[in-house]
Amino acid sequence: MSKSLFDKVWDSHVVRKIEDGPDVFFIDRHFIHEVTSPVAFLGLKNRGLSVLYPERTFATADHNTPTINQHLPVEDPLSANQLKALEDNSNEYGISHWGLGHKKNGIVHVVGPENGITFPGATIVCGDSHTSTHGAFGAIAFGIGTSEVEMVLSTQCIMQPKPKKMRINVNGQLGKGVTPKDVALYIISKLTTSGATGYFVEYAGDVFENMTMEGRMTVCNLSIEMGARGGMIAPDETTFEYLKDKPLSPKGEDWDKAVAYWKTLKTDNDATFDKELTFPASDIEPMITYGTNPGMGIGISNNIPNADAIEGGVATYKKSLDYMGYEENDSMIGKKIDYVFLGSCTNGRIEDFRAFASIVKGKQKADHVTAWLVPGSHEVEDKIKEEGILDVITEAGFVLRQPGCSACLAMNDDKVPAGKYAVSTSNRNFEGRQGPGSRTLLASPLVAAAAAVTGVVTDPRDLI
Amino acid sequence: MAYDKFNILTSTAVPLPLENVDTDQIIPARFLKATERKGFGDNLFRDWRYNSDNTPKENFVLNNPVYSGKILVGGKNFGSGSSREHAAWAVYDYGFRCVVSSFFADIFKNNCLNIGVLPVQVSPEFSEKIFNAIYEDANTEIEVSLPEQTITIKATGDQESFEINSYKKENMLNGFDDIDYLQNIKGDIETFANGLML
Numbered sequence: 001m002s003k004s005l006f007d008k009v010w011d012s013h014v015v016r017k018i019e020d021g022p023d024v025f026f027i028d029r030h031f032i033h034e035v036t037s038p039v040a041f042l043g044l045k046n047r048g049l050s051v052l053y054p055e056r057t058f059a060t061a062d063h064n065t066p067t068i069n070q071h072l073p074v075e076d077p078l079s080a081n082q083l084k085a086l087e088d089n090s091n092e093y094g095i096s097h098w099g100l101g102h103k104k105n106g107i108v109h110v111v112g113p114e115n116g117i118t119f120p121g122a123t124i125v126c127g128d129s130h131t132s133t134h135g136a137f138g139a140i141a142f143g144i145g146t147s148e149v150e151m152v153l154s155t156q157c158i159m160q161p162k163p164k165k166m167r168i169n170v171n172g173q174l175g176k177g178v179t180p181k182d183v184a185l186y187i188i189s190k191l192t193t194s195g196a197t198g199y200f201v202e203y204a205g206d207v208f209e210n211m212t213m214e215g216r217m218t219v220c221n222l223s224i225e226m227g228a229r230g231g232m233i234a235p236d237e238t239t240f241e242y243l244k245d246k247p248l249s250p251k252g253e254d255w256d257k258a259v260a261y262w263k264t265l266k267t268d269n270d271a272t273f274d275k276e277l278t279f280p281a282s283d284i285e286p287m288i289t290y291g292t293n294p295g296m297g298i299g300i301s302n303n304i305p306n307a308d309a310i311e312g313g314v315a316t317y318k319k320s321l322d323y324m325g326y327e328e329n330d331s332m333i334g335k336k337i338d339y340v341f342l343g344s345c346t347n348g349r350i351e352d353f354r355a356f357a358s359i360v361k362g363k364q365k366a367d368h369v370t371a372w373l374v375p376g377s378h379e380v381e382d383k384i385k386e387e388g389i390l391d392v393i394t395e396a397g398f399v400l401r402q403p404g405c406s407a408c409l410a411m412n413d414d415k416v417p418a419g420k421y422a423v424s425t426s427n428r429n430f431e432g433r434q435g436p437g438s439r440t441l442l443a444s445p446l447v448a449a450a451a452a453v454t455g456v457v458t459d460p461r462d463l464i
Numbered sequence: 465m466a467y468d469k470f471n472i473l474t475s476t477a478v479p480l481p482l483e484n485v486d487t488d489q490i491i492p493a494r495f496l497k498a499t500e501r502k503g504f505g506d507n508l509f510r511d512w513r514y515n516s517d518n519t520p521k522e523n524f525v526l527n528n529p530v531y532s533g534k535i536l537v538g539g540k541n542f543g544s545g546s547s548r549e550h551a552a553w554a555v556y557d558y559g560f561r562c563v564v565s566s567f568f569a570d571i572f573k574n575n576c577l578n579i580g581v582l583p584v585q586v587s588p589e590f591s592e593k594i595f596n597a598i599y600e601d602a603n604t605e606i607e608v609s610l611p612e613q614t615i616t617i618k619a620t621g622d623q624e625s626f627e628i629n630s631y632k633k634e635n636m637l638n639g640f641d642d643i644d645y646l647q648n649i650k651g652d653i654e655t656f657a658n659g660l661m662l
Contacts, residue, residue, distance in 0.1 A: 431489060
């Protein structure tokens with residue numbers, strides 16, 4: 001029977017099928033962080049259970065870590081307590097732990113691929129919805145709740161009904177200044193935040209085939225924002241090239257064997273999908289969001305839609321615009337902004353910093369803008385220094401911070417004040433996401449850079 | 465045994481007819497710092513419920529003494545966003561045992577099922593009927609029967625059936641959870657793991 005990439009990976013990880021129930025689904029790689037794991041370990045202790053395969057779980061601290069002075073003790077006692085719990089639990093159960101200060105520390109979805117923990121055909125979970133990032137490698141990767149973290153720790157399995165399948169094709173050539181982030185925000189704006197709920201997405205077409213691994217990670221990362229559990233892209237030479245010689249990638253004969261298998265992970269020609277959508281690349285502009293969910297995005301040169309042009313409730317839509325302080329038909333170009341955030345598991349990799357630097361080079365940060373530039377990991381931070389990007393951004397008036405999730409969810413001190421506008425390369429513009437009362441405009445690193453130097457929403461194509 | 469058993473729940477309900485209620489509204493990230501599953505109910509809908517000086521916002525439904533009960537009725541696409549189980553814990557800890565919506569975000573729904581909060585998906589029309597019934601009479605009772613898989617507006621007799629797979633239904637009726645099940649098939653899991661390449 002013909003199978004999709006998703007079928008091949010899913011079906012090869014089913015330990016047992018339950019009639020009119022979920023599949024018992026085996027997990028190859030499990031990431032944990034300080035926020036969603038402590039209660040899972042508490043559950044293990046309460047039940048007297050052990051960790052079945054500690055070598056399949058990897059711990060890194062990222063969600064509430066500070067992004068300055070990481071060598072000092074963490075000031076917030078609650079955050080410090082969670083970080084300590086992660087360290088203690090990892091030590092107690094023999095789990096690899098890359099805590100604050102460790103050279104491999106960084107955002108879980110940045111350090112996993114960087115170190116070759118992620119691989120094609122793998123099943124990967126973490127108590128974080130942006131685990132979908134790892135789908136870029138042709139893995140089935142998705143976020144889970146803490147009860148499921150406990151299941152994975154104790155049995156390496158979770159119970160999941162197999163989702164439906166959707167394929168999204170984008171074909172053609174992307175225009176100037178259009179990045180993987182824009183492709184994703186465009187798709188979400190078409191599907192809405194619930195358009196792919198219940199589905200697992202495969203991205204196909206030459207736009208994704210021609211994308212770098214980092215671009216693919218950005219796209220797959222945002223799959224959850226249209227409601228999908230995850231998204232994946234078939235592994236190819238770009239994937240193998242990226243993974244070869246990564247610290248934890250297979251080596252020698254094991255590598256050859258693995259690649260031979262990974263090459264079979266493609267959707268068969270006559271495989272079918274429950275839903276299939278196709279978009280032309282030429283339709284996609286640099287995107288920006290204007291509302292309080294990631295589906296509320298438009299091409300940067302467009303105006304905010306009228307409530308009557310929107311699917312869904314008018315009251316909810318108006319509440320959202322009201323929160324943002326925007327009106328229907330407003331143009332986004334020229335809107336004043338106060339903060340810029342470059343970073344997160346969506347756009348905190350070296351290519352994102354290169355893109356940002358390409359715009360700000362030789363210019364100056366706008367005086368009234370506060371900018372937080374936060375690398376996704378120490379490895380990204382090191383490359384920023386090696387490649388001379390640090391010099392470029394420093395000359396332009398920017399400061400580089402230390403790795404972590406930072407202002408994406410503002411669990412640490414990197415909080416956007418109430419009422420202020422932030423152009424952010426992260427993934428969610430929910431009310432208060434970046435701090436109570438904060439207003440978020442999601443965009444690519446290019447759009448963020450253009451806003452940072454002009455102080456207003458600016459089409460980056462005017463600065464390229 | 466992991467949580468309360470769920471059988472038939474008859475209760476008044478709290479209406480929240482907004483769409484796309486996301487997990488950052490259900491519980492903002494800054495309240496995720498506990499290392500124990502305690503006290504999350506206090507921060508349920510924190511920023512809609514309280515002003516920045518912690519005084520209650522009078523126009524938010526949880527601060528309106530007219531509405532109470534163990535059933536929360538939300539708008540379409542309830543629980544979108546993060547995988548934080550804290551959102552489901554907050555709903556539970558506040559005292560809700562059932563959430564009704566015409567459409568649930570996937571992970572939130574799963575998290576609810578894993579901790580003993582029953583997510584009941586109804587048609588948009590039925591959702592409308594429930595909201596109308598509550599607004600007409602805040603004391604109107606909703607009956608949710610897990611054995612029958614039905615939800616009924618007691619005053620009008622309007623009823624709809626809802627879906628739940630029989631595995632999860634058994635779990636909720638008996639207060640079992642997935643770990644109980646998985647522990648019993650550890651041998652199968654180990655055999656499976658031994659056959660893996662990586």
